[in-house]
Structures are given as structure tokens and as C-alpha cells.
Amino acid sequence: MRAVDAIMECLKAEGVDVVFGYPGGANLPTYDAFVDAGIHHVLVRHEAGAGHAAEGYAKATGKVGVAFGTSGPGATNLVTPIMDAMMDSVPVVFFTGQVRTELLGTDGFQEADTIGLTMPAVKHSFLITDPRELPRTIHEAFHIAGTGRPGPVVIDLPQDLSKVDIPYEPITDVHLPGYQPRTTGNQKQIRQAARALASARRPVIYAGGGVVLGNASEELRALVREGGFPITCTLMGLGAYPAPDPQWLGMLGMHGTRAANYAMDEADLICAIGARFDDRITGKLSEFAPRAKFIHIDVDPAEISKNIPAHIPIVGDAKQILPRLTDEYRALEADRPRLDAWWQRIRTWQERHPLAYEPAQDGGIKPQSVIEAIYTVTGGEAIICSDVGQHQMWSAQYYHYPEPRRWINSGGLGTMGFGLPAAIGAQMGDPERTTVVVTGDGSIQMNIQELATIRQENLPVKVVVLNNGYLGMVRQWQELFWQERYSHVEMNTYGGEDAFPDFVKLADAYGIRGLRLTNAETLEDDLRAAFAAEGPAFIDVRVTRNEKVYPMIAPGEAARDMVG
Amino acid sequence: MVDTNELLSLDELEAAGNIRTGRKHVLSILVENKPGVLTRVSGLFTRRGFNIDTLSVGPTDDERVSRITLTLDGALHPIDQVVKQLHKLVNVLKIKDLEPTETVARELALFKVSVDGPTRSEIRELAEVFRGKVVDIGKRSIIVEITGERSKIEAFERLVRPYGLVEMIRTGEVAISRGRDET
Secondary structure (H helix, E strand, O other), X not given: OEHHHHHHHHHHHOOOOEEEEOOOHHHHHHHXXXXXXXXXXXXXXXXXXXXXXXXXHHHHHOOOEEEEEXXXXXXXXXXXXXXXXXXXXOOEEEEEEEOOHHHXXXXXXXXXXHHHHHHHHOOEEXXXXXXXXXXXXXXXXXXXXXXXXXXXXXXXXXXXXXXXXXXXXXXXXXXXXXXXXXXXXXXXXXXXHHHHHHHOOOEXXXXXXXXXXXXXXXXXXXXXXXXXXXXXXXXXXXXXXXXXXXXXXXXXXXOOOHHHHHHHXXXXXXXXXXXXXXXXXXXXXXXXXXXXXXXXXXXXXXXXXXXXXXXXXXXXXXXXXXXXXXHHHHOOHHHOOOOHHHHHHHHHHHHHOXXXXXXXXXXXXXXXXXXXXXXXXXXXXXXXXXXXXXXXXXXXXXXXXXXXXXXXXXXXXXXXOOHHHHHHHHHHHOOOOOEEEEEEOOHHHHOHHHHHHHHHHOOOOEEEEEEOOEOHHHHXXXXXXXXXXXXXXXXXXXXXXXXXXXXXXXXXXXXXXXXXXXXXXXXXXXXXXXXXXXXXXXXXXXXXXXXXXXXXXXOOOOHHHOEO | OOOOOOOOOHHHHXXXXXXXXXXXXXXXXXXXXXXXXXHHHXXXXXXXXXXXXXXXXXXXXXXXXXXXXXXXXXXXXXXXXXXXXXXXXXXXXXXXXXXXXXXEEEEEEEEEEEOOHHHHHHHHHHHHHOOOEEEEEOOXXXXXXXXXXXXXXXXXXXXXXXXXXXXXXXXXXXXXXXOOOOO
């Protein structure tokens, strides 16, 4: 069969039912195969949209996402989602077309060295030189993308090789001598960790995106409840532990709660699970959690002791390790100190410094209140796909995620333009659930063309723009750290306060119902009506212009010096 | 409030470990013999800000496997990090940070020295002392091949430089661990 038809067979064998992509000269044979393949191909309007949609699909479902692009510019447009998937450990297989082998290296039309361009951004990549290798390569690509610490894998396929006849046989085994992820965790170290947890007087559990990726949320809950531990999650870990729970301290880090950051600061033991001590978490590294010993559980050994030396390292899969840790801990019941004094101290911080904002004086809509309204209207049951900026942090602070995979954002790379296409993938992966894009007037304009994809696929995605006419987060930094020297952050200088473009008209042009909300008093009802209506909606909410994200640890400062 | 615009002094950079002057490391890396593998390995060093001192690659007794010998300077901790990151590369099979005292390391160098009548024999004598080999003799130049430890090659360089060193080329070290265990 043609190599391209074998690709389709391989995808079906991997359980793929939807892919995202964009055709072009170099992948025309592949697109010919889509005609008869019986795989749902979603035509995006920009390859970045394909990549982010595949990420959104992977994040919502836990399955491997798939994106297709052609050679040259198609492939370079995929570089951002590839890097994004790398930073957030998202399992995605990217297929790029390549020019004919005889043109390779000649600066041929639409030629780019895709393998070279993407090398620092992939978990692994393959350039196909023998089409008979395709079935094995695809199976190995899915295996690499989805196991261990997940990540992006690129398969670059020259146009001429994609057309030849190859024998097709399903591949089910894997031969990768250099790729053997460790998953089980060392029992001695697990026992040591249990002892440390049982003797700690001020312990904190610090969970990250790895718990979500590893589907270890239930196992995490069991440990936290067994020990009565305080728990905080990273931006990527939101939902790993149910937010509406008394043991939950809120998110930690740069825009985390004071309770979470102060608890880390005073902790004598921190148990990090699938979290990597990012600089947005630690602030000034030398003053981070100065009294604590660290247990570090991670499937990627390179994360352990990368930023913070681990006293007890455990390499492996959280889903396998956590139940064993909980069992070992349970066996030590008699020796545990009580955590009452520690909780008392934490409760004081929580009472003194709740997450809060001043209501608007002039009847305007506060952006935080929009997130609260979305939470109320959806009952916490929606998938929130955020873009990058202030609205992202407010979505992390004021929407209380009860389950994993309900919070989808670009955490590591911080890619503006991520939210809308990610929502396409999330909605297709979990069609019964309400999918909401929370975005800003800056972010949405980075990939707004994907509204056409939403229309074409008739996806009931609800887009909420927190429109303040500014690149709000950059403005906040210029205000706080650059002496209010505002440089190129105002998005609507033409026409003053009348934010432009007119998003309602723009939505209309894409055939999507657009509406503008300006009334704080009717905000919740307006949102409820918009969400209840069938099909997609684009909701332009005019919010107060100068709001800042607080609290905040300034870059390079320590947790105890939080401001706001 | 912190001023993020503040410039760090060179001393502060050094204290923060951004300027490295650690001990020399010899990494022996077994990799799959496939196209692009060397780029993946060397690219990882670039990305982490390491300067590779020497690098040599060659086949092993197994045609599917190549060995990369790589030397670099660095403080101990970041080397650990590089080794762990290297392990993540799918084509990397095995890595060893070789202990200098437990390792046999050799390098090959070719020296082209300018000579006239009387100095030609002096260079030949020097080469003999260093167990080197004269591999080419011309009217005004001579090429000597020296194999050995770095210090030996560097010593020979110091000796012949005053004669007029036209050029010199070194392979970079290859290394193997002592004893019966595989490197």
C-alpha cells in the first residue's frame, strides 16, 4: 500500500480519532490519503493552531495529540507549539512534510531543515529516509511521546518517499535500547520518605503538572488526606487536588496565595510530586524554603536536584509511587507528631490574607469578578482554556478546579495565542463538557483566525475576552518595575477608550454570535444566557483598565516579601 | 521593590556560577550509529551553555554503536545535570564520567615545524625522545606525529614552538577505563 495509506492505518492502530492540520505541497500525498482514511481531520487556519489544538486535545483527554503541517513555513509555524509541548510535557506527535529527497539541502522551494530547527524543542524526532520504516517509526513516536515524561515527537517525511508502495504490517513491539523510562520508584527511598513525612512538624505537599499527566490525582488525594497535610499546587497542577477543600492552600509561586507561599517558606519538609521548582515558584532560589528538607518524586531523573538539591529523591511514576508511600506512611501511625500547631499558623495566614480584590468604585467590571462569575455559571464543571497574561493568573486564582484536566494553559513557555486553538482540541476531546476560553484583547489576536475553525466544526466553545485595551501583564511590570514608563502596551490608542477591533463585529464576520458586556450588575446573568445558548459565543467583556494581579512575588525576591 | 534593570557585576556573575572554572571531565558516551545523533549530543551542550573542550567520535566493535569521547571544564554539579540530560536523548545508550586516575586517555597530534639544515636533525631527535614519528620531511618543513597524554603533547609543543611551528592539529582525546569493566 502507499506509505501515506500506511500512515492512516498506523494512526488508527494507535487509537487516533481526530487530528489537526494544514495541507501544502510537500504533504499533498498524505492529504490525499485523508480522503478515504475515516479519520476526522480538522482544518485549522494556521499551523500554530493545529499544534495547540493537538496539545489541548492531549491535555483534556490524556491521549496523544496529532498535528500535521507541510514543509518549510508549515513546519516553522509548528515550532512554537512543539516548544510549548516540550515545556509542559504534552504528548503530541507532529507530522511535517519535507521536500523531495533529491531537493534536500538545495534550498528548494518551501524547504527548511525541520529536524535541525526543532531539535532543541523535541523529546525526539525522526527524518524518514526509508519509507518501509514508517510503521515502526510511527509506533515508536507514539510510545516516546506518551510514556515516561511525555513530550513532542516530530516525524519529517520527504514528499517522494510518502508516495511509494510499502508492505504494511501493524507494529506492536518497541525496540528502543536508549529509552527505558524508570517508573516504579525505589522502595527504600519511599520508606525513607514516609518516615520523613511522619516526623515532620511543618510539612507541605507541593504537587505539579506531573500529577495531572500521570493521572495520579486520586492517589495524591489519598496521601494528603491520610496525613492531614497542607497541599499546594503549581499553575500546571491545578485540579490535581480539589480546590474547594480545607487542606488546599491555593496555588503557590509568583501569583500564588500568601498562605501557600508562607507555608513553603516556614516548612521543615516539602514533598514535591511531579513539580520542577520553576523560577516562577521559587523566586530567589537561595532564600526558597530555607528550613526545609526536600522529598522529590519525578519520572524524569534530570528534574531531581536540578534547581533544589533533593534530600530524598524518588524517580518514577507518581501513580505507582504515591499508594506505596501512603501505605508506608500509614504503617507509622503511632509515631506521628500532631500538625495542629502548624495548621493553626496556616489558618491565621488564610484569614489575614484571603485572595481578594477591591470592588470597582465606578460600576465597572473587575476582571476577577468575571472569572468568579464563570465559576458560578459553570458550577466549576467547565474546561477552562486560558491564554497568557493577567487573565491567565486570575483564571488560576479565582476559578476553583475540582478535577484534573479542567485547566488548560501554556504554563512553561507562556505562549500567547494558545487558548483558542487549545479549546478546539479540548472540546473535541471532551465534547459533552462546556469549554471556555478565557483570554485577553492581546492574546486573542495572536490566533484569532481559529474562530473560522470553530465555525467550520460547529464547536460550542465560549470565548470570554477580558478586554482592558492593554497588554495587561506587561503594563503591570512596567508600572511596578520600570517606573511607569509605559512602552507599547496600549492596544487601542486609535479611538481612545473605544477598544478596537470591534470583537462583536469580528465574531459576526466569522459567523459566531458576538456580544459585549459592560454592566457589572447583570454580568452573571448575561454570561449564563450566553453559555446556555447553543453553539459558539464570543463575549467581549469590557473590564476596568488598570487592574493588577496580586499578590505577587517580584522577580528575584523571596516568598516572604510578597506584595499586594 | 527589586529593580530588574540592575546590572550584575562580573564578580557577582562568577559567584552565581555563571563563569565556570571547574575540574576537567572526560565523558564517554555510547550512542546509536544513526544520522543526527552527534548534533543532538553537541546541541545539548550548546543549549546548556557548556563549552566542549575536545570531542572525538568513532565506531566501536559493534557497528550499530559509536563512541563519543568528550572533554569539558565545569563544576561538578552542572556536569551531573548534563549527564542526566544526555541520558534523556533517545539515541544515547550509556554515559560514563570517567575518573581521571582510572582512565587511559590518549590524543594524537601532528606538528608541522619549519626547519633549515641543522635544525632538521634536532627536531628528529626531539621526536625520538617523545616516541613520535616523523611522517613527512620537506626542504623547509617537517611533520611529526605524537601520540600520548595531553601533557606530553603540550610539552612537545612547547619544545618545538621556538623552531617555528607552522601549524599543529590535535584529534581530541579518546579514553577507556582501566580494568576488566566496560567503559
